[in-house]
Amino acid sequence: MIIKTKKYQLSKKLYTTLCLKSILKEFWWVWFIPVPIMLLPIFVSGAFWWCFSITLLLIIGYWAFWYLQFTAITQLDQYKIIFEKFSYEIDSRQILMKINAKEGSQITWDKIQKAEKTKEAFVLTLSRAQFIYLPFDLFKNDLELKFIETILRRKGLITTPLKGKEQLEEQEKTEVKK
Secondary structure (H helix, E strand, C coil): CCEECCCEECCHHHHHHHHHHHHHHHCHHHHHCHHHHHHHHHCCCCCHHHHHHHHHHHHHHHHHHHHHHHHHHHHCHHHHHHHCEEEEEECCCEEEEECCCCCEEEEEHHHCCEEEECCCEEEEEEECCEEEEEEHHHCCCHHHHHHHHHHHHHCCCCCCCCCCHHHHHHHHHHHHHC
């Protein structure tokens, strides 16, 4: 089965937001660095405002660094292709990203590092700053959504537990294979 989607263009604002969320998840440990700086006034009298200022500067600087990085990507010529209007053809071997009938690119499933199913879309991560965003409204029906989710599970990209009827169906499939 091949899923053919409608055309979709990723907005620059959504791209920046998704990249920032990805960085926050990947580098969660960075938020523990300001804690020892804020504890320093316990041992050094009169250092509260210095420590508070340094902590605030570090937090703002961290956010600004990543925000500027991802905003700059949206302006570079070599990344303009990310923001083109694509239609997708998805099957169990690959994802074809088509600009028109003659132009496009092929992405095999092994190039995708991880996948995430959010409330409104599938996010397929290729690298820290490259991903494929597939909103659910691109697909024609629920069967196509279930098919792509099944592909992602078989490839080991989504590991969230299934719920209800879907979980029973997956268990039956596993038992039949054994």
